[in-house]
Amino acid sequence: MGEAKRRKGTGAPPPRNAKSNKPLYAGIGVLVLAAVVLGVFFLTAAPEPTSDELPVAASNAEDFPAQLDQYGVSVGPEDAPVVVREFADYQCPACGNFSSASKQLKQEYVDAGKVRFVYFDLPLQQHKNAMPAAQAARCAGDQDAYWAMHDRLYDSQAEWSGSNDPVATFTRYAGDLGLEERRFRSCMTTELHREAVEQSRQAAMQLRVTSTPTVLVDNIRLTRPGWGQLSAVVERELANEAD
Numbered sequence: 001m002g003e004a005k006r007r008k009g010t011g012a013p014p015p016r017n018a019k020s021n022k023p024l025y026a027g028i029g030v031l032v033l034a035a036v037v038l039g040v041f042f043l044t045a046a047p048e049p050t051s052d053e054l055p056v057a058a059s060n061a062e063d064f065p066a067q068l069d070q071y072g073v074s075v076g077p078e079d080a081p082v083v084v085r086e087f088a089d090y091q092c093p094a095c096g097n098f099s100s101a102s103k104q105l106k107q108e109y110v111d112a113g114k115v116r117f118v119y120f121d122l123p124l125q126q127h128k129n130a131m132p133a134a135q136a137a138r139c140a141g142d143q144d145a146y147w148a149m150h151d152r153l154y155d156s157q158a159e160w161s162g163s164n165d166p167v168a169t170f171t172r173y174a175g176d177l178g179l180e181e182r183r184f185r186s187c188m189t190t191e192l193h194r195e196a197v198e199q200s201r202q203a204a205m206q207l208r209v210t211s212t213p214t215v216l217v218d219n220i221r222l223t224r225p226g227w228g229q230l231s232a233v234v235e236r237e238l239a240n241e242a243d
Contacts, residue, residue, distance in 0.1 A: 047228060049236040054229065057220045064219045069118050071196070071203040073138070073146055075106060076116035081241040082234055084115055087122045087204045087214040090133035090153050091161050094225075095213045099154035101227040105234070106147070114238060119150070121200040122212050129166045132188065134197045136170035139187035143179045152177065 047053055064085065072085065086102060088095040102117065109115035123130035133153050140149030152173050153160075160169045167188045174184040187193070204210075215222040217233045 047232045049232050049239060051232065054233055054236060055220055055223045057218070061219050064216060065207075068203045068206070071200045072118040072120040073141065074116055074118040075147060076110040077113050078116065080110075080114060080116040082109075082115045082237045083118065083218055084230070084234065085118045085120065085216045087120045087209045087212060089122055089124045089127055089130045089212040090137070091127035091130040091157065092124065092212045093157070096154050096157045098213045098215070098225050099151070101225070101230050103151060104227055105230065108231075109234060115234060120204055121197045122204045122209065122214075123197065123201065124212065127161075129161060129163060131194070131197060132166045132170065133160070134200075135188060135191060135193045136166075136173070138193035138196060139170075139184050140174060140177065140179060142187060142192075143174075143183065145174075145177050145179055148177050149173065 064083070066083075069083075069085075084102075084105060086098070088098070102119075105115065106117060110117050121134040123134050137146055137149045137153060140146055149170075153170075156173070160166050163169050167185065170188065171181050171185045175181045204214075213225050215225045215230065217230070217237055220233060220237070222229050222233065
């Protein structure tokens with residue numbers, strides 16, 4: 001007996017046509033996308049420099065021990081009214097995300113003489129290529145290309161993070177930057193700057209800095225490292241210095 005005859009004999013109603021769920025799924029997708037966009041906006045939008053939500057120094061906080069700056073690499077005038085310090089690991093993904101903010105900081109504030117930026121190496125034990133990367137930047141610095149290599153390392157982080165021969169990769173970067181590759185490779189293979197990187201790491205340990213990136217504006221630790229909070233705190237501190 002066919003399905004239609006069976007329904008007629010039993011008095012069962014015909015089955016209802018199933019409605020497509022596509023409009024429902026599409027609507028949910030739109031809502032999720034809107035939520036993501038709003039979330040990104042609120043996380044990256046720069047708060048006002050006068051916002052009460054911005055981090056401030058603890059009431060008992062001491063000034064940053066400026067003598068430790070010798071263990072980092074700095075750019076900008078020594079007498080800049082505000083100093084931004086970053087403790088970072090070249091292989092750390094979050095540090096890679098923050099690198100665009102530090103680059104913008106150099107362009108907008110350091111080059112204008114308003115801020116001095118100090119970068120401290122804090123290679124973490126779980127990142128096998130973080131130490132050679134830190135040395136690569138300093139070896140490039142021997143040929144006046146520290147910041148160029150610094151930016152290249154972060155821009156190409158995904159390429160070298162899992163490399164079994166990072167020296168070869170970094171030497172190629174040196175060549176791309178117009179550096180003398182033989183001199184650079186010799187610097188890397190002899191680990192000429194390993195002690196300097198270790199001293200930078202010890203400075204971080206002395207300050208009890210263990211996570212990366214840790215970013216300080218003078219003695220104020222950022223709670224959400226990124227351009228939004230960084231630029232707002234810098235503007236507030238510059239205004240305070242001007243008062």
